[in-house]
Amino acid sequence: MRLTYAGCNLFGQVPTSRELAIDHFQELPLEDDLIDIALGHSITVYLKKDGLYFHGHGLQPRVTHQITKMDVPTQAKIKLVKTCDTSVLVLDDEGRLFVLDFLAKNPGFTIRLLKRSDAGMIDKVVDFASGSTINVGLTQTGMLYNFPVRLDFRLEENVKVKKMTAGYEHVVILDTAGNVYSFGNGRRGQLGNGILEIQETPRKIQVLEGIFITDVSTGGWHSMALSRDGDVYIWGWNGDGQIGLFDDHNDPLGVVSIPQYLPLPGENLNVAHIAAGGRHSICITSDQIVFAYGCNKFNQLGLPDFEMVVNKPTKVYEISKEKKVLRVEAGPSSTVIITDEA
Template sequence: MRWFGFGFNAFGQIYVREKTTEVKSTDTVDEVKVSSPAELTLSKDCCLNTVVQIKASWSRRASLQLDGDNCVHLTGFGSVQPNESCGVPELSHGSDVFISEAYLTLGFSDKIEVWDLQKEKKTRSWSMEIKTLPETSGSHVSLPLVPGGYIAMKPPFYRPLSQHLKAKSLALSAEHAILLTASGDVYTWGQGSHGQLGHGGLSSEEEPRAVEALLGMPMSSVAAGGWHSACISDGGDLYVWGWNETGQLGLPSRGLRKAQQQQHAGASSQHSGSTPAEELREKEENEEVFISIQAFPALVDVTPSCEVQKVSCGHRHTAALTTTGELYTWGWGDYGQLGHQSSVSSDEPQCVEFFREKQMRVIDVVCGAWNTFAAVVKMDVGASS
């Protein structure tokens, strides 16, 4: 398995370009933006083939490596040397990792530790022992979920959850949370100013509240972006809601379409031979319903040929992985985080052709705030593209 990244790279979260003492660092644009998928690097002695999990914040990437000496490598802002390990202890078998901009959470088989990343010398800020409950022993839950509750992005780190929810997975953003229950129901709470809670309004919720529009349709996974949310049904359908300013919901965005029309008008103004009637007809054809905030879950048709098996959300972009191993991205693309080898934004899901052209099958996708990471394997001989 190989990992690739694209998008925001100002702190070397994706790769660090080697420089000589004779060359000054003036080409900052290429270092900040990675618009074409680039294979990730750790240190010279580490192999990414053994990395099973990646989590990302705005300025850092945490890579969980399982190869006999289980460890977490922290790459990006705050590293003393490029691609240096963050200095946290080795993790035991069955470990997990979760990262925010300020803290790194490590999951052991018998305890949870939270490390402060804001200090020059990484220090352990908080820890708690955990015991696997009998009723959950047959099912694995991932951070930030822990038995009886979840780990928040800021103190108090442990937040209890009602036992009746029977949480299966949890997605956290800086301002809201999305919980998936064992029965496939979706609950949200937190800040709702951009419709990201999916309850039809813009109010906030202090306690988990069921997304009524999804009741009766069991969901298999959930994801939280900066101000938008997503989930996948058992049948592989993708539902999204929240803010759509840069097309991150995959729905028509007025801002993006207006910018595209201005570019088109500028390119064609010098040789336009359209009659007034043709211009009026073109204007009417371009009239459509634009969506700035989608306060209820909306179905997005990523691709009619296959189902969606995983979705991940950045601050203002979204990535979806299909059952055929293809990666689709949409939303804000200024840093190349859509992987289309450009900085163009899009309010329509588009396939990342790089992996198809390289005959690679995508098996996992993780969005950072302004970047995207994908795990790939070589496509089987004879497999359909």
Template sequence: MLAFSGFNGFGQFGVDSQRSGNAFTDITLEKSLTGEQSVLHVAISWSYTAFAIGNQLILCGFLSSTPYSTLCLQISECIVQLAACDRFCLVLCKNGKLYKVRAENEAQLQEVKLEAEVQALPQKRTIFGEMKKASTQAEHAHITHIACGANINVAISEANAVYSVPSKIHQFSKHFRVKQLQCGFEHAVLLSANGDVYSWGNGFRGQLGHDVLRVEETPLLIEALAGIKINFIAAAGWHSAAISAFGDLYTWGFNSNGQLGIRMFKATSSGNLKQPTVFTLPQIIDLPACKCLRKSAGVESVDHLEYTAVECTPLRIYAGARHTLLQMNCGALYAAGWNAHGQLGLGRKVEYCDEFEHVECAESDLKDMQIVCGSWSTVIFKYS
């Protein structure tokens, strides 16, 4: 299964698909990408979509200011990660090298040269016991994680160096391990293997979670989440989100269209009171009771399927420019935020949804599905 919901005005999800839709619609890939080769990777910008399998890369959409364009490239190495912004797509290969492809019809693969990492070699002594002069050597970074937004491009190396591509801005300790890296328009969020969350970049809309509206030049621990083991993070536009090991959902940043899952208006005795738009600290979100489709015991007929209340907790979270999707451990999918182009996949026309609402999808069990959010669209797929 490979389907999208949302904006398709430039043919980024196929020329035969409608311009925008309110429910998930199947995507037909180029024949070269439909073989049983490897894992499918998808990255979505506002104007084009990048697909990759093995060493093949395809960009579809608005290329060289021309809609319904397609660029096909074959790379010598296997592709393991993609990250897209409106101007170019970052491509990370299995050998740790990072490349860039511009959103142009005749674009070629360009290797990204990062600042060399300087490593100090162990000091040695002369035969008389004197210390020899310390020596260093420069090594090219082996990249393990990439992410990019409209005004920020981040890469993490195997040696835990953090790059604002191409410059090195921070160095974590050798024992540090990166689990996830996400970028919004102007900020980055990083999840470590031990469950700590760091953020940096522009925080003037509260997207950093530090309770201040300012710019952070280097990764800074989000103190409000310190001591809470976080399992999954998301960031896009001007908001961020995280799921804890206890199954709690936290969101923070800009809530212009309800993308935080927080109501934009609060009912009072005197009428509707407008809620704050910017939340500088992570907010724990109350989620609707989840109802999962379960088959009655011992009954094989589809007619006997019924909804049964079960204990469901958040599993993964995904973010677009002004919308957020939540994947539950039972397979249910929920969405909140801006929906002018149908990017929430709700199956009905609504301008926005300021609380998480269940997404009815043709695929009844989404536990094993991959989900990628673009600025104005969402893609779900199960492809290997």
């Protein structure tokens, strides 16, 4: 597995570089034992075969450029890790969640078990989504929790949750029938239901009904969906150009409260991978061309920093056909493309 990275390196998230930012997509050393990766602002979390590692901010105040192996108090295999500005969450094969809370008064910087009773759950967790102010867990019996509250969420028979993803204050859910649901804070249009208000329980995004969606991604205050036909739909806050859409006067839109089709420059382009970052967005076509747009303050678009904001999808990189793209991840201030040999 190979990683190609662009963006913030202020804290040493890329140990092999002393640059403060990686201003173009740069291939990192081979990671044969890598299982998963999660992008935070000051750390990159690596899940490897031999454990969990933090690259970047150390465990002591004002200590950076560290590689720290974290102790997770479980003998079971770790299957999933996610991070945001406030915490790191880890899920093991036995359905137990562990948390490192950066905002705790006396965190001790240790990863502790999140007891099911504390989270309001009575069942094993199989998936979760983690945001700055919202954490959601899905159990093996299909129950959905916004910790510690169980949500009123039911799918049709033989339909299951395929993916959950969280922004700063909202969650988007994709099911196996291609339907998309959202809930949380929608005051920046990120729920896609046309109403700028808080929504306590998941509701289907009606505008996307009839379009078979295969992937979803959430940024800080915006959301993306990818259709089976390779089309991208996007909605939410456009404060830094991360929506990539314009009005009739060619001015960037402000808040887009319902999903809109996103045109890419060029002909016959089918998108295969999407990722929404804190304030930027990434699309990778089936021809492995990378388009990026939005905030570029930390070079997370893979462009020089004199371009602080890019308001429309722009070709920034082309991935070698000798590599197969597995997925792309966009964090608060960085982007990583995960590939394997074709």
